[in-house]
Amino acid sequence: MVRMRTAICDLLGIDLPLLAFSHCRDVVAEVSLAGGFGVLGGSMFTPEQLETELAWIDDHVQGRPYGVDIIVPERAAAMQPGAAVDMDVLQAAIPDEHRAYVAEILAAHGVRASADETASWNVPSPDDLLDVAFSHPIKLIANALGVPPAVMLERGRAAGVPVAALVGAKEHAIRQVAAGVDIIIAQGTEAGGHCGEVTTMVLVPEVVEAVAPVPVLAAGGIVTGRQMAASIALGAAGVWTGSVWLTTPEAETAPHTREKFLKATSRDTVRSKGRTGKPSRQLRSSWTEAWEQPNSPTPLQMPLQTLISEPALRHVDALAAAGDKGAQELATYWVGQGVGLMNEVKSTRNVVYEMASDYADAVERVARTLDPDTV
């Protein structure tokens, strides 16, 4: 088994500086058990659900370290940081035009929206999620968007838990470090989910230079060990991955979307505001195309766009899995350009082992270039 050592390995107590973001507890536990570090994406859960997931992880992870990621946007519509979330206020803030457009998109594909679809969605309070997270032996807390709120930084410091934050630009990384963030995740534009415009190849060395000696994780497009090696060469202390776990049997990916991912090329993704209100990369589908039309309504601010898109797309996923053609055209999920390299289903554990082995091969390939007698 390949064993590595970087600043992140020392900080998190792991053998491979491979962090795995997933909404699925099985992926989180499996990655941590295999020597990496699983991070549960908590923002889609209610506090009660998050409690269930983390208790399950504690039962399965054999004391190996893991973390939690929560999205706390700096600016969100109709939400005050630290205040309770009033779903009635949020629902009332959604313009009729947007509800009608979602219904129109679905109808154009023969999908009937149920009347209470958007009303069924819930936005958990970040503070409640933090309460749950810090009641478990987490070894990392991450904020996926913007500077973490003071409460997250304070609670992390009090608990001795490093705080990580994702950035898409050098200037943001400098601001994060000034705010007290311990680990910067420099996420290139090729990443699935929220991302900026600068690519991983350029962003990582820029951020490393700007925030040294704060450790930087490279993110965006990284689905193989050779890309891990490239990231270390660029100065990163490890990698943050997401997409690569979506085609494992453990992941939460809807069945039809998983099939789409396996067939997709690296050119089949799009960076669009249509899912959350901020630019996030996802598989191109009739849904993403609908939000790129010149006459489509401007996507709403966070979290309002999620309130109209997420229930509709969950409904679409269920119909797509049942064979509905219109739903299959609409079905999409967040994924990065690395999807072009994800062509077969592999278990989470095998993904970790293959990345480690591919990493070692890449290191050898690079080292060999300086030995003039061999090619």
Next chain:
Amino acid sequence: MVRMRTAICDLLGIDLPLLAFSHCRDVVAEVSLAGGFGVLGGSMFTPEQLETELAWIDDHVQGRPYGVDIIVPERAAAMQPGAAVDMDVLQAAIPDEHRAYVAEILAAHGVRASADETASWNVPSPDDLLDVAFSHPIKLIANALGVPPAVMLERGRAAGVPVAALVGAKEHAIRQVAAGVDIIIAQGTEAGGHCGEVTTMVLVPEVVEAVAPVPVLAAGGIVTGRQMAASIALGAAGVWTGSVWLTTPEAETAPHTREKFLKATSRDTVRSKGRTGKPSRQLRSSWTEAWEQPNSPTPLQMPLQTLISEPALRHVDALAAAGDKGAQELATYWVGQGVGLMNEVKSTRNVVYEMASDYADAVERVARTLDPDTV
């Protein structure tokens, strides 16, 4: 001095698998003299000018190998491959709307276009340029866009000169190799000039896997030795660079644009059709913004857009250098996102030496991760 060995070093007879694309003969010669491989971009020259440039390189390169790059688009408006270029036909194919829009952009910035500006531009015949190139001891011929024409492949084969081609997608790389191309340049979306949408971090391993054992050069965003090491880790046999030479004192970059490059961040570039008719990455300026307006005319096919943009922008460059504020706002040139890492003027030779030294450091950093006793 760092000496490397990869398949490209053997194929081209060089010590560093660092290929430097430049329109400037001094850069080409300096890179080759320093152990890399200079490639002169020939498409902007008349055959007579190209002859002058290559003769100068022959006189200065002390027998070190160099190459030539010529753009032969597969599909171009009002041009037949192999046929002579009729400038009258090309000029007649430019709609009045486009000429008027260029005049409008310039006028909005207080820049007066001279009447014969577009008429002064010339499009050389690729065949004539190939005649000149193959009359010199070139060691590489590259096509910057699409599959090289049969005549380029045949002449390369007859002369024992490897033929290289730039690609922005895996599918294009497969098509290039099937056509007989010897070296694939996998150019990510962060590259200056013509580029696709997939990033270097994803594109390089995709292309390497698809065309092995054909050697692949990584391109796009690469301006440091650590990025060279990342490229080798990804499976490339070397790198193809362009932007990094534009802030050397030797380069052709217009003085005001050079100042803009030194100050620019990685987020200051844009991929736009406004300069050549195909998406090419360049510094964001009032000119690029004008072509991104909803009411701007659709850019023309190659080479027509060049006929209206290039003379106007050369005029702008001259005025910008003389201190004209409107011209300074318009001034732009091709450059990749790596511009964010280009913050000081360095001689071409020093860029090569620093990249080699940074490469060696990065290799050591990567190798150290597998030694469990050190961080």
